[in-house]
Amino acid sequence: MGKQKNKFLQMVDFLTERMPLHNLSFDHIVNEKEVPVHRMSWAYYMGGLTLLFFIIQLVTGVFLLFYYQPTVSDAHASVEYITFFVKSGFLIRNLHTWSSSCMILCLMVHMITSFAMKAFARPREITWISGSLLLIITFAFGFTGYLLPWHQIAVNATKVVLQSIEEAGHYLPGALAALPSYIKEIIQGEVSVGQATLSRFYALHVVILPLFFMGAIGLHLLGVQLHGMSPGVDTPPREKERFFPVFILKDFWLWGIVFLVVFVLSLCLPFESFYSYPLFEAYNALGSTPEGIKPEWYFYFVYYPLEILPFWVIMLGMTIAQAGIFFVPWIFKNTSRKVLSIIAWIIAAYLIIITLFGQLIYEVFKGSGK
Amino acid sequence: MFDLFLFIGLPYVAIASLVVVSFIRYKFRAFSYSSLSTQFLEDRWLAWASLPWHLGIILILLGHLLAFGLPGVWSILVSIPTFLLVVEALGIFSALLCLVSLVILLIRRFVDAKLQAVTSYLDVVVLLILLFQVLTGLAAAIHHRWGAAWAPGALGPYIRSIFLLQPDASFVKDMPPFVKLHIASAWVLIMFFPFTRLVHALSVPLHYFVRSPQKVVWNSSRSQVRFEQKIQFDNEKRLFLKAAFGAGASVALLSLGVLDKFFRYFLKQDLTNAEESHILSQKLQRLKQSADERELELERMNKDSIFVAKLSELSRTRGKYFIDYQMRPALAFSDEQGLPILISAKCTHLGCTVGQELDAQGRILCPCHISYFDIKTGQPSPGSPAKLPLPHLGWALKDEQGNLLMAQDPEGRREGSIDPSQAGKSLLFIGKRFS
């Protein structure tokens, strides 16, 4: 046995293991990289799909920027102009909406399957952390983008969320109690949701978040490329397929099909037709709030519990969950894939049930509460 | 007279020749149905000419066939402007491909000694007729645009009349010269067709699409190795061509169905006058709304009291929205005595604006999370998500001259009183001192 390596060399080892840059060569990617084939192989495509939707978002988003005007008096009118008067403006905007929902859906599936497959295990911790960052950024995209059309549901839902931040102050001790209102003020920029909020959300949505997203996704893809696909199952897979051109071809075909589906949906089914029309009138600060104010469906998993359970339970739960996501590689370091997939199933079941039947559960609870 | 010969006599001679000679040739000299490939004599020039020629001519013939064969379907398709545009562009492009490759094929016949040995007069004549045909077609397409749209209607009946044995040259009599030339030389071409190498077109090579590629080479051991390399190279070339074809077709189709729309997204939107004025009035209305809000804000900064409504305008069941000193919405009702009730309309739960209609129990509803508030006390009803009461606002009543008649602070302490007979005329204000 050689003697223990010194701290510096240990650090070099740590980094070399996590950043095996030699895997980045063209030759490696094209001729050596392989993808395991097993019953969970479908999960390898989810990340790619998320990327596809991000690309769609990027392109349609830039298109929308050509006409959108981020002021309280013009925002709604400019969105209406895009939808009704600009050639294919409706298609672009609807594509942006549909694709945002699809992106979040794929992202959730991607995250849960990666968790179940223990894809976060050493040496892939950095990939997992960058992925968690991407999750949060994507939700932030959803939240900020929701306000921009400046219609009733957008402004009122934003108000509700921001108000709940302030609510958190009641549960914090001492001087900390004022912190949430500061945070709210920073986000909101004035006493109520108004021009300052719109400008902030706009800047976040079109400049700041995309920059962060690019950085995080660069790291994420680098991680995927360096380490290759995680094995995903316990028994070494008997079969493997070449990444190039076999896997990537399948990936592209899937992209093509999914793109077609989303395109047809966007062309034929306005996303807003699922909601009542009064929600899409221009926001009127002096009028009453219409019925049915809700966040987007992908926030239901916090929204409905927030409606039903005491506020502090949700706040605590969310804080723990959010912090926990980043520490997953260490918390579940020695957990078997079997246990992980059970946890994943539970999370998935919760998300599905609360998203689909949240309204029902809410009504049941409210009904009994009276 | 000459027209009659060109457009009625000639066609029947040509068709007769096509049918009879093709049949005889097939019956008695079946093996002469060949394109007489010269690939092994000279393949450099040929590679640059044969493929483009066939691609171009097949596209053009398909276009002609569709347009004259299914005029109904075709007229629906060309009524889509982008389709017409693409057909025309594709047609001209194909014609140019044919033109260039025909010229190359001609040159090749003249500069290569080996080829000259096997070239017959007929080969050259065929090439020249084809060249003439392509040139007249191209000229017609350029001088008389949108042929894809007008030709089926204008020339279709003539072609049909020929095949229905009721020939009628009047349809073509007044056509421009290029079109006439094109038609006449087409009949000449058809007449010559069965005598020449063109007959290979009759053996429609459908199996070419599935079989592996053939290459005509000298058979000798010396070239065997080179041959295998060549096959490998050809394989790659085929893949590359397929890739290029796929990409090209994709771009063409996209431009037909989708890209043109995306392109128009960036153009100046041409709107009708009505649409334009609708948009502008909409915009103006929103700007006014913003201006009003700004004005309210300014008013609240500078004024000590702000007019809400005439007391007589207030209703007991339907509140009137106004904006308080903090720029939050509030509601004004009247009570049984005809005095005002002013209550904040900002829900104490999460800040939605509370509705203005009073229900039978004297409550107003926040629609966001279904909280009911009693307007007298401001208290939320039990079970509502909101826990805190809606605060009341202080108010002041003044007569038309601005004299204070009566006031009430947010806690409900009143000063002054009002004569019921005067109540109808008095004006309701909110005051800075109460906020």
Added chain:
Amino acid sequence: MKLFINIILLSLVYLTPAFAHPEFQRYSKKVSGRSVNCAMCHRHSDGPEGVKPGQIGSLNQDELNALGLARQALKPGAGVKSPILNEFGSSILNQLGKEKILELKQRPELLAGSLSKTNDLDGDGIPDAEEFKDGTHPLNSLDGHPWKLFKNNLGKNWFDILMIVLATGSGLYGLQNALIWLSIKARREE
């Protein structure tokens, strides 16, 4: 004299039937389960009473005259255009006449049946009467019963869809061959 006019004006305002007909709104909301506001038939989403644009208080002299004409349209086919109604509201008024509308207030479920089955003001393929029952806006082509909208739009856009399917298919075909070609090119000599 002045007093007399005032009394007449007052009685006009207070004694004539109200301008708004929330019965129809409530009915549409009940059968569709969607929230519906006055903007389905009126210019302003809070209804006709008030001083905001499209409400009675905001009307100028010409518009008041038009309103008067519209309120006299008791029989169908008057061809009036009320300044407080949107196109759908006006179309109901012109199809049925004021008398019939007031009669239907007691039986709002009969309104859809008495309207034209084919009128489609926003051109989204769903007739106005049906949109009234679906609780969707008859003047907004993007608002409609999702499934009906989808079907109609699919029929309308078949050409574009065909083209993009073909384009994506051939694009992927091209990409496939390009990738295989690349992979052969990049393969190292064994």
